[in-house]
Amino acid sequence: MLVANRGEIARRVFRTCRDLGIGTVAVYSDPDAGSPHRAEADRAVRLPGAAPADTYLRADLLIAAARASGADAVHPGYGFLSEDAGFARAVLDAGLTWIGPPPAAIDAMGSKIAAKELMAAAGVPVLQLDDVTEADLPVLVKASAGGGGRGMRIVRALADLPGELATARAEAASAFGDPTVFVEPYVEAGRHVEVQVLADAHGTVWSLGERECSLQRRHQKVVEETPSPFVDDDLRARLSAAAVTAARAIDYVGAGTVEFLVRSDGAFFFLETNTRLQVEHPVTECVTGLDLVAWQLRIAAGERLPAEPPVPSGHAVEVRLYAEDPAHDWRPVSGPVHAFDVPGTPFAVPPGPGTRVDAGVVAGSAVSTHYDPMLAKVVAWAPTRTEAAARLAAALAGARLHGPTTNRDLLVRTLRHPAFLAGETDTAFFDRHGLDVLAAPLATDDDRAVAPLAAALALAAARRRDAAVLGGLPSGWRNVPSQLQRTAFDTGEVAYRLARDGLQGHEGVDLVSATPDEVVLTVRGVERRFAVAAYGDDVRVDGDGWSVALRLLPRFPDPSATVAAGSLVAPMPGSVVAVHVAPGDRVTAGQRLLVLEAMKMQHPVTAPADGVVTSVDVAVGDQVEAGAVLTVLEGDPA
CATH class of the missing domain: 3.30.470.20 (ATP-grasp fold, B domain)
Structure with missing residues (x-):
């Protein structure tokens, strides 16, 4: 059986197939070349490309993969083409078994607009809204062909409706290949309750x-x-x-x-x-x-x-x-x-x-x-x-x-x-x-205060482990007291000394043991263990039910890593799908400057304060990395 999907759901279906003695076929895009779902399948077929539209949304490539691999059944998982009646028909037309409902049932529910009409006729209560007026607000814009929050927007002002409709259509087209959206009343504090059904072909x-x-x-x-x-x-x-x-x-x-x-x-x-x-x-x-x-x-x-x-x-x-x-x-x-x-x-x-x-x-x-x-x-x-x-x-x-x-x-x-x-x-x-x-961290103020010390001691232990001579001595140890040992993280500098009488520089804290992976400290009379792992300058400290991420700072910062004052940088990798300003434009706080698309969602970048745009460093279609400069603002002298 070929699973026309990726990631967690592909692995989930493969697990049941193994239990039932059914062979498995994975498909994978180029970014998924190292994905576990590819490695866990008996056979795998590459879908060249990265974007869903070029890979997991290509029915022709999926059916060709099934034929090439010897699969005789296709499971769609969820998302992608799982609710595409055309794909279901193409699978059946290819002589393969479709692990899903009949294409006619998918068609009936494929359009949320038509589905509501059908359910109303069957006597199931529905929410309906034809023309939006001020009295109808707030309303919800929804994609007709999909779900998962793509193509969905809450609108609380009529003036915002055209813009939110445009954004919803763009997201829906990108995620599902269909830009159709509709509007329904928005229930502010309702409950989303769903019922799992299972039906056979014999009427049960x-x-x-x-x-x-x-x-x-x-x-x-x-x-x-x-x-x-x-x-x-x-x-x-x-x-x-x-x-x-x-x-x-x-x-x-x-x-x-x-x-x-x-x-x-x-x-x-x-x-x-x-x-x-x-x-x-x-x-x-x-x-x-x-x-x-x-x-x-x-x-x-x-x-x-x-x-x-x-x-x-x-x-x-x-x-x-x-x-x-x-x-x-x-x-x-x-x-x-x-x-x-x-x-x-x-x-x-x-x-x-x-x-x-x-x-x-x-x-x-x-x-x-x-x-x-x-x-x-x-x-x-x-x-x-x-x-x-x-x-x-x-x-x-x-x-x-x-x-x-x-x-x-x-x-x-x-x-x-x-x-x-x-x-x-x-x-x-x-x-x-x-x-x-x-969303506040689980780590308390005390946890965050002691975590950098644990990280510094573990990093020092790692350095001593690899030392050519006197590797058994702690890092920074001196027979005669000298300057403090210092390690700089993004949260601040840690300074300590390991002397004959133990750890110095941190009142109420004593060192029990330190290895590259674990540090044991006594903090105000209570022994505590800290697991430490370093991945380059990314250092993680795990305590008892909390975790702290630290970034180790270089001794000599790279000047090329700095950006000009007023720079707005990309908060995540993505593609630029819209640019709304040009150099010389005066903008106000909260105004949308441009839009990035990442992970099938659109993310507006807004002005943090009033100002004037001095440069725009990207254009529509550009792929940007996190931290890349998008535009530069200069404070409004007025």
Whole structure:
């Protein structure tokens, strides 16, 4: 079987195929040449190029890869062409087995606009909006052909609608190849609740319960769980009945998800049907004990579902671990993954207390700017919701994540937040509780104060390990006291002396031992261990449930690395898709200057203050690296 996808979902499908004795074929783009999913497949076929439009969105190349590799079935995963009826038909026309719903069902739900009309006719409640007026605000612009937050914008002022429509169309065209968008009423603090359905070709349709996916950033889900803390037995029955009605209305076959928006009063409205496996399917697997991928394969082979689905047990919570910086407007981050060690069992399906890790990366992988920045999904199952959240928070806090900045600290703080534990998880959660609180580092002020010292001692130990003579003595040791040993990080300078009577220069801190990998200190009478790893000038210190990233500064800075005063630099690698200013233009604080596209999303670069544009150093179509100068502003003398 060929998996027409990449990363975590390709690895997930391969795992089930290995269990069932099915051979696997991977496809990979040039940036994914070193991806784990390529290495784990029995066979692999290169898709030349980098952009999705040239690789994973090319149906002709995917079918050619299946034929060349000897595959007789195609699994689309999620995203890319997974909900493209044309691709499904092309797979079937090529004589291959399609692991998904019939093309007609995909067609029926492929356009969110047409899908709403169909669901309304079937008696499923929907949100509708034809002409936008002031009274309708706020509204939500959505891409008709896709999801995942691409092509989606909240509009709170009529004057902003044309610009947001244009941006949404551009994102939708880039991500899905279809610029069609529509507008619907925006429910400020609703809940995003979806129902997993599974249907065979013989008329049996299962509802496998609901998943709550309300905690989102940029309309992409961050935390998912089942069962929902908001849904009672009556609402669950009504949601399940509506989901089964929706599936039967389009003669659905296979695994799919019917998504609803639920108001605080319990009223719910159809949003869309995802005619594929969902990213968050592991939580349903954990509470039901089902392998949904295995059932996709069985249904495609013509098997029947039992008359009744299994009864769910316990509670499962999943978080999406992203390479991004939540404190800076969820900015995506790329680069090498030096270490990736999250406690848990990879891709485990049977329910049982513990954690499951579905990862798309391993140590040595690279996060590309061409694709979504999700590193992994981490899932915890336990008899109760409180225990599941505690297990998951502890696993994340104890993970070794070295490389790009991640949202790990935000996830841990969210899982431990009193409002989350109380089930107050509507779509306004992050706005209500504030990123300044939720995205704050897990490391305390005391942790951040002692971490540079631990790093300096570990680096010194590494230097002494490689010393040609007297390697057993600590770095900087003098028989007669001399100047302090100094190490400079981006957080400041660390100064200390190792003398006959121990560590000097840090009151209340004593050195127990120091190796290149671990430093043990006694801090105000309490022994503490610090794991240290260095990757060039990138130094990581992991403590007991926290991590600190430090940058080692050179003794002699490179003058060419400095930029002119007033320079606005690229916050991430990406391509320039729009430039809105020219030299000599006067701009105001917050004004959009240009737009970068990275990881399938568009990111505006705005003026930090009033000023005059003195130079524009990029043009539309340019590829820029993080830190590249985009434009230079001069302070407005007025």
